[in-house]
Amino acid sequence: MKTSRVLKVAFKGLGRNKIRTILMMTGIVIGITALTLILSAALGAQDRIMERVKKFGLESMMVRAGAGQEMGQPTGGQPATTLSLEDAAAMKQEIMAIADVAPFNRKGQAEVKFQEKFTTTSVFGVTPSWAPVWDWNAVEGDFITDEDIASLARVCVIGPTVQKTLFGTADPVGEELRVGNVQFEIKGIMQAKGTSPAGGDMDDRIYIPLSTLMRRVANVDYISAIKIRLTTAKDMDKTAADIKELLRERHKLAAGTPDDFTVTTPKEVTKMAENVAGTFNLFLALVAAISLIAGGVVVANIMLISVNERRKEIGLRKAVGAQSKDIMRQFLYEATAVTFIGGVIGIILGAIGAMILEAITQMPMSISWESVTLGVVFSSLVGIVAGLQPAKRAAALQPIEAMRA
Amino acid sequence: MNNHVIQATNLTKVYNKGGGGEVYAVHDVSLEIRKGEYVAIMGASGSGKSTLMNILGCLDKPTSGSLKFDGVEVSTLTDEELATLRNRKIGFVFQLFNLLARTNALENVELPLIYSDRTDITRLAREALAAVGLADRVHHNPGELSGGQQQRVAIARALVTDPEIIFADEPTGNLDSRASLDIMFLFQELNEKGRTIVLVTHEPDIAEYAHRIIKIADGKIISDEANPQPSDAVQKISALASPEVDNENK
Numbered sequence: 043m044k045t046s047r048v049l050k051v052a053f054k055g056l057g058r059n060k061i062r063t064i065l066m067m068t069g070i071v072i073g074i075t076a077l078t079l080i081l082s083a084a085l086g087a088q089d090r091i092m093e094r095v096k097k098f099g100l101e102s103m104m105v106r107a108g109a110g111q112e113m114g115q116p117t118g119g120q121p122a123t124t125l126s127l128e129d130a131a132a133m134k135q136e137i138m139a140i141a142d143v144a145p146f147n148r149k150g151q152a153e154v155k156f157q158e159k160f161t162t163t164s165v166f167g168v169t170p171s172w173a174p175v176w177d178w179n180a181v182e183g184d185f186i187t188d189e190d191i192a193s194l195a196r197v198c199v200i201g202p203t204v205q206k207t208l209f210g211t212a213d214p215v216g217e218e219l220r221v222g223n224v225q226f227e228i229k230g231i232m233q234a235k236g237t238s239p240a241g242g243d244m245d246d247r248i249y250i251p252l253s254t255l256m257r258r259v260a261n262v263d264y265i266s267a268i269k270i271r272l273t274t275a276k277d278m279d280k281t282a283a284d285i286k287e288l289l290r291e292r293h294k295l296a297a298g299t300p301d302d303f304t305v306t307t308p309k310e311v312t313k314m315a316e317n318v319a320g321t322f323n324l325f326l327a328l329v330a331a332i333s334l335i336a337g338g339v340v341v342a343n344i345m346l347i348s349v350n351e352r353r354k355e356i357g358l359r360k361a362v363g364a365q366s367k368d369i370m371r372q373f374l375y376e377a378t379a380v381t382f383i384g385g386v387i388g389i390i391l392g393a394i395g396a397m398i399l400e401a402i403t404q405m406p407m408s409i410s411w412e413s414v415t416l417g418v419v420f421s422s423l424v425g426i427v428a429g430l431q432p433a434k435r436a437a438a439l440q441p442i443e444a445m446r447a
Numbered sequence: 448m449n450n451h452v453i454q455a456t457n458l459t460k461v462y463n464k465g466g467g468g469e470v471y472a473v474h475d476v477s478l479e480i481r482k483g484e485y486v487a488i489m490g491a492s493g494s495g496k497s498t499l500m501n502i503l504g505c506l507d508k509p510t511s512g513s514l515k516f517d518g519v520e521v522s523t524l525t526d527e528e529l530a531t532l533r534n535r536k537i538g539f540v541f542q543l544f545n546l547l548a549r550t551n552a553l554e555n556v557e558l559p560l561i562y563s564d565r566t567d568i569t570r571l572a573r574e575a576l577a578a579v580g581l582a583d584r585v586h587h588n589p590g591e592l593s594g595g596q597q598q599r600v601a602i603a604r605a606l607v608t609d610p611e612i613i614f615a616d617e618p619t620g621n622l623d624s625r626a627s628l629d630i631m632f633l634f635q636e637l638n639e640k641g642r643t644i645v646l647v648t649h650e651p652d653i654a655e656y657a658h659r660i661i662k663i664a665d666g667k668i669i670s671d672e673a674n675p676q677p678s679d680a681v682q683k684i685s686a687l688a689s690p691e692v693d694n695e696n697k
Contacts, residue, residue: 047561058549358545361506362559362604363534365527441533442506445545 048368052375059348063380066344070384070421071391073337077330077417078392078409079399084326085413086406094237095312099177101275104306105133105285106267123264124302127252129292130268136288139281144168144175144269147255147262154248155220156208163204165221165248167255167265175271183215183230190251194258199230203246224259226250278307334417341425345377349432356436357444366437373433377426385418451518452612452643453480453503458512460498460666472498473509474666480645482611485638485677487646487657495666497616500647504537504614505529517611534562538605542617544597546589546604552576553585556603563608575603579633595626602633612643619653625687631656632680656680 056063108122130145147167154161170186173179180199190197198219205214214228226248235244256262272281282305289303349356356369392414396407436444460473472495480486480503490496501507502514505521514521516532524532538559546555556572565571576585579599589597598618605613615634619627635656638644646657654660655678662670 051561054550054554058547354545355547358547359558359562360530361533361539361545363530363562363608365530365562368562440507442501445506445541 045371048371049375051372052379055372055376056379062344062348066341066348066380066425067384067387069340069344070337070381070418070425071388073333073340073421074385074388074414074418075392075395076333077337078389078414079395080326080330080333081413081417082392082396082407082409083399083405084330085408085410086400087326089408090237090406091312095308099269099271100308101272102175102308103270103272103278103282103285104267105129105270105289106304106306107264107302109300109302109304121264121266122302123262124293125265125268126263127265129289130265132292133268133270133285133288137281137284139272139274139277139284140270141273142171142175142271144171144271145252145265146172146267146269147252147260147265148267149255149260152221152248154204154208156214156217159208161204161207163201163246163248165250165255165259167252167259168249169252172249172269175269178235179233180230181233182213183228185230186249186251191253194254195251196224196226196254196258197229197250198226199232199249200228201232201245201247201249202234203243204248205231221248221250222259275308278309282307330417334421335424337421338424338428341377341381341421342428345373345425345429346432349373349429349436353436353439353444356433357439357441357446360437360439360441360444366434369437370430370433373429374426377429378422381418381422381425385422389414389418450482451479452482452484452516453478454513454515454518455479455503456513458499458502458509458514460495460502460507461510471495471666473502475512476663476666476668478661478668478671480612480643482643483638483641485634485644485646485656485658487648487654487660487674488663489648489651489654489660490663491649494663496647496649496663498666499663500614500616500645503645504539504612505533506539530562534559535608536611538608538610538613540598540601540605540613540615540618542620544589544594544601544621546597546600548590549588551586551588552581552592552600552603555589555600556607558604559608565608571607572603575607576600578606579603593626594622595629598622598626598630599633602630606637610642612645613637614645614647616647617649618646619648619650627653628680628683628687631678632684635680652678 105125106122107125127145130143134140134143146169149165149167151162152165154163154165168186169191170188173185179185183199185199186197189195198221200214200219208214208219209217215230217228218225219228220226232245232247232249238244250259252265256265270285272278285305286301290301293302295302359369360366393409396409399405400407456477458473458476459471462470462472464470474495476499488496488500498507502509505516508522517536521529521532547558553569553572553576556575557568560568560571573582573585576582579602581596581599581603584592584596584600589600592600602618613634618634619630622630631653634644634646644657646653648654655674657674658677659671659673661668
């Protein structure tokens with residue numbers, strides 16, 4: 043029997059039993075809609091993590107002063123004083139894999155005032171190399187320059203969050219604001235970067251020349267961290283080891299004593315970000331699995347009932363000359379058509395739902411076509427397998443036995 | 448040349464009853480049916496006549512015995528060959544019509560053809576429906592047809608593959624006498640054109656249309672005789688002498 047003919051028979055069969063067809067399809071539609079939504083949410087979360095890791099930089103590392111410093115951890119108590127500008131220069135000079143370094147000093151929780159408005163934010167003392175190393179520059183005005191560093195200039199570049207808080211929609215470039223008791227001229231606005239891998243707002247910052255921060259604001263001779271851009275993402279572990287060896291030597295640490303600095307690689311950043319989202323994803327995976335199984339079971343159930351209901355039809359078809367394989371193919375195509383069409387509808391509804399959810403909750407959504415397709419295939423398979431078994435049994439009967447049932 | 452459509456030898460069909468007992472629905476039956484014969488298998492309900500017909504029509508398998516269809520031993524055929532045999536050479540008419548619900552007359556008649564390798568399905572189905580007088584009912588669903596019309600659709604379905612033999616199991620069992628007469632007229636016409644017909648019935652007046660009557664009781668043939676004066680449907684219809692000839696086709 044030709045496939046086109048069986049297909050026609052299958053579609054006619056579906057058309058004859060619209061309620062059953064719709065019920066079966068609804069099961070699949072609900073399952074796949076839920077699956078699409080859930081996977082979109084999970085993938086959205088995953089994407090956000092990867093985005094954060096990318097923000098850290100896949101070809102970059104971070105060296106912080108002090109042992110066991112984690113990213114984003116507030117530096118409570120005495121800040122570590124073990125890292126110097128000379129350390130940064132030495133690393134760039136001696137380690138081949140390092141393309142550039144961006145030493146910086148961070149002063150957390152500084153009070154910033156503009157006229158009557160004020161906010162509390164982090165002040166970063168940075169060098170011009172910050173921009174290429176972080177791939178992060180001013181979008182309006184200019185970033186810190188070498189001249190600013192040399193002249194201990196009282197200039198700053200502000201993050202978009204600070205801009206919003208203090209200036210609203212007004213153009214802040216050229217205005218003066220106060221950090222503590224020191225007056226700074228705003229020379230630029232940083233490009234927005236959003237949330238850090240650790241979850242902090244990377245746009246709630248003010249950047250000033252590192253020299254200005256060290257001598258005029260904080261009066262210190264140490265830096266808090268060095269961001270490193272590598273020439274390649276390869277051999278990250280060896281480069282990290284090289285950095286450690288160099289710093290231990292420079293800091294004259296005896297063998298056996300712990301490091302007085304911390305090296306963070308993208309691997310660690312990824313791990314950290316994944317820990318944040320891990321529980322969430324596990325939960326989503328569970329719900330996705332349940333919705334899939336539910337969809338499959340619905341199809342399986344209705345297929346089972348349908349085949350038993352239609353034993354008479356199977357018997358008649360056999361009596362007029364249908365072969366067992368024709369019967370099997372008819373049921374196979376019916377189940378496939380229902381699950382396929384239901385699956386496509388489910389994907390479309392799920393995608394629309396994901397967009398709506400994203401618009402309402404600001405939760406990032408990202409549709410994973412591969413996993414959604416896999417879901418459709420899986421629930422189809424469950425339905426088909428469940429339907430084929432009884433169809434096979436009915437088709438194997440003598441025609442008259444099937445008709446009698 | 449073998450002009451037997453069916454040669455059955457010692458056919459037996461045994462059903463196992465609960466409790467280990469056995470029931471012989473068909474018990475050691477041997478019979479032959481020639482091409483062009485019009486045979487009635489008669490018996491009371493439970494006599495095994497339907498079971499016998501199902502076996503002769505290859506809808507069921509005998510427990511033992513031999514059945515040759517067109518000279519071919521049926522038990523040697525695979526399921527696929529059996530399906531092809533049913534499709535090409537046998538037409539069935541059932542008491543309960545067994546039409547597909549929510550499927551129009553045309554599609555019901557097309558049913559055997561979609562399992563054949565014929566391509567002119569719709570034309571053949573229309574011709575068959577025209578032959579049973581339903582040319583104007585092709586797009587009606589069974590629910591929209593009277594019992595007699597439904598049975599005629601079923602006969603068209605049996606005819607459409609141009610089979611060698613038509614088996615009819617109580618074809619008039621669910622019809623009133625007038626509709627029954629129309630059906631018997633159709634069978635008579637088909638037989639006159641050379642079609643072999645095997646009719647299963649418990650009604651003596653229906654069996655009277657056949658040219659040969661086989662009586663069954665307890666799964667055994669108790670008589671097998673020619674009917675020297677079969678009833679004539681044409682005569683009976685005109686004897687009704689009603690001016691409005693066919694109520695159903697109105």
